[in-house]
Amino acid sequence: MKQNSILLIFCTLLMSLASCQSSSSENPSDISSTDTKSISEETTAQAYQLPDADYDGYTFKMLARDNQWDRMEVDFDEPQADVIYDAVYQRNLAVEEKYNVTVEGVLLGDDMYTPVKQSVMADTHEYDMVFAPLSAAASMGRDGLLYNYNEIQSIDLSNPWWDKNIVNDLQINDKMYFMTGDIGVRSKDNIWIILFNNPIHQELDLENLYDLVKNGTWTIDKFHELAIQAVKDTDGNGQFDDQDRYGLITTGEGGKNFYYASGERIIDNNNGEMTLVANNERAQAIIEKTVRLFTESNIVYDPPTWQDAERMFAENKGLFYSEIVTHIINLRDMKADFGILPTPKLSEEQEAYYTHCATNGTAACLPISSPDIERCGTIVEALGYYGMEYLTPAFEEEALAAKYSRDQESAEMLDIIWDSVRYDVGYIYNIAGMSDIATAMVNQKSTDLQSFVEKRRAAAEKAIEKLSENFSIDQTGANS
Numbered sequence: 001m002k003q004n005s006i007l008l009i010f011c012t013l014l015m016s017l018a019s020c021q022s023s024s025s026e027n028p029s030d031i032s033s034t035d036t037k038s039i040s041e042e043t044t045a046q047a048y049q050l051p052d053a054d055y056d057g058y059t060f061k062m063l064a065r066d067n068q069w070d071r072m073e074v075d076f077d078e079p080q081a082d083v084i085y086d087a088v089y090q091r092n093l094a095v096e097e098k099y100n101v102t103v104e105g106v107l108l109g110d111d112m113y114t115p116v117k118q119s120v121m122a123d124t125h126e127y128d129m130v131f132a133p134l135s136a137a138a139s140m141g142r143d144g145l146l147y148n149y150n151e152i153q154s155i156d157l158s159n160p161w162w163d164k165n166i167v168n169d170l171q172i173n174d175k176m177y178f179m180t181g182d183i184g185v186r187s188k189d190n191i192w193i194i195l196f197n198n199p200i201h202q203e204l205d206l207e208n209l210y211d212l213v214k215n216g217t218w219t220i221d222k223f224h225e226l227a228i229q230a231v232k233d234t235d236g237n238g239q240f241d242d243q244d245r246y247g248l249i250t251t252g253e254g255g256k257n258f259y260y261a262s263g264e265r266i267i268d269n270n271n272g273e274m275t276l277v278a279n280n281e282r283a284q285a286i287i288e289k290t291v292r293l294f295t296e297s298n299i300v301y302d303p304p305t306w307q308d309a310e311r312m313f314a315e316n317k318g319l320f321y322s323e324i325v326t327h328i329i330n331l332r333d334m335k336a337d338f339g340i341l342p343t344p345k346l347s348e349e350q351e352a353y354y355t356h357c358a359t360n361g362t363a364a365c366l367p368i369s370s371p372d373i374e375r376c377g378t379i380v381e382a383l384g385y386y387g388m389e390y391l392t393p394a395f396e397e398e399a400l401a402a403k404y405s406r407d408q409e410s411a412e413m414l415d416i417i418w419d420s421v422r423y424d425v426g427y428i429y430n431i432a433g434m435s436d437i438a439t440a441m442v443n444q445k446s447t448d449l450q451s452f453v454e455k456r457r458a459a460a461e462k463a464i465e466k467l468s469e470n471f472s473i474d475q476t477g478a479n480s
Helices: 003-019 040-047 083-099 113-122 134-140 164-170 196-203 209-215 220-230 256-262 281-295 306-314 326-331 373-402 408-419 437-442 449-470
Strands: 057-067 101-108 129-133 192-197 247-250 268-269 273-276 318-324 338-341 362-365
Touching: 057 373, 083 101, 083 209, 083 373, 101 373, 113 129, 113 134, 129 134, 129 373, 164 306, 192 196, 192 256, 192 326, 196 318, 196 338, 209 338, 209 408, 220 247, 220 281, 220 318, 247 256, 247 306, 256 281, 256 437, 281 437, 281 449, 306 318, 306 326, 318 326, 338 408, 437 449
Parallel strands: 057 101, 057 129, 247 318
Antiparallel strands: 129 362, 192 318, 192 338, 268 273
16 A cells, blocks of 8 residues: 655656646546556556456445545446546446446445344345444454454455555454455545644744654654744733644544554554553653643644634644544645644654554445355455555545645655554453543543553453453354
8 A cells, every 4th residue: 555655756747747737726527546546556456366257247235324435435336526436436347347246335324333233133135345434343343243354265365455454453363354455545534644834834943854754753752842832822812722823733532643653552462362551661651741742831722623623724823733634635725835744653762653543444344144255255355456456546646645745755754654554452442441541641631541541450351351252252254
């Protein structure tokens, strides 16, 4: 899924020559996802040969939530003006032609768990695949409603269109009930990032932020040092509100971003060997630094809504803005230039940058009511394969790098961000209610992590034991 930054420059130049327009004024309807898809991804895809099969016009049904974001994952009957929607159309069309099937989208409300359970219990086979939020996917897998990807012969999770990090972090007892990767875009859309306001950065004459990232010195202490310089009582009334300027604008969940960026987790998982680790020395350090950042000197402002947060950042009222990737798209009309950064590390000694995906991000799930799981697996594998060829390049190169991020170095930062996503059993399964431990500590203005964890230790260990039981039963597709 990683995109080559040099290739990005090449694609951008080609689009500029073809349109004689700047990318900021480009009409989305004038862009073809197939014209600018990543050459490197296409070459990679061509190295793999999908198996041949003819499924005699079978209708493959994909379920997703009926909202403006999730519907992009499933089905469109004709080419679309929007480049990402069109890439979904091209992905599905390629699968249809390869296997003589019809790919059909089914859109329902926000609750994905109930319709899947009802279909499984009634054995009605209403959905072949479900794009479910990570939290719902985890619940469905835990409760025996989904096939284990590792038991499906026609799916190979070592293929490059599957997310290796989710396998490494969330596999329990060789069971993997939901997957992310090139098959969809909503998991990438829900990754947390940092944006910075370039005019404020220039006004304060701050050091080059991209160089900090590349040099490994982009830490939470450095972030704090820079953010505090931006704080300004703009109207001079002695009170800080939405008329003033801040070091960081974010929502109430923003603290969680810094916790997971440190590489810490609530639960350490090694394929089912799960241990509560939320009160170790590094976790204590990141909690202390995060609470200090969020409570000291009006550095952080948490507006009433995410719409207010977007508006304030667009109005140059924050040096930094912490949110998920989709907000880059929402800020495409922002007049001031902004850049993209990974969330800072705990310290320079930390080996890599990390980030996490919000549970609103979706994963591909396969209900156990499927009458032919190997046929289903073959089609799902092809959706991932053609997702790598069409969908991911459209999302990363066109929608993000060419249209919305404002400089080539931001695209390099996205390379780092895509590779840095990690997952936490404690967060996905909300072990003992600790999924948002950092936000809780910030709200309490407390750094007593030891007491916070110890109060929940018994419940956490019981939840881990129960989760282990759910994933230890020998099965083909489901718990009995």
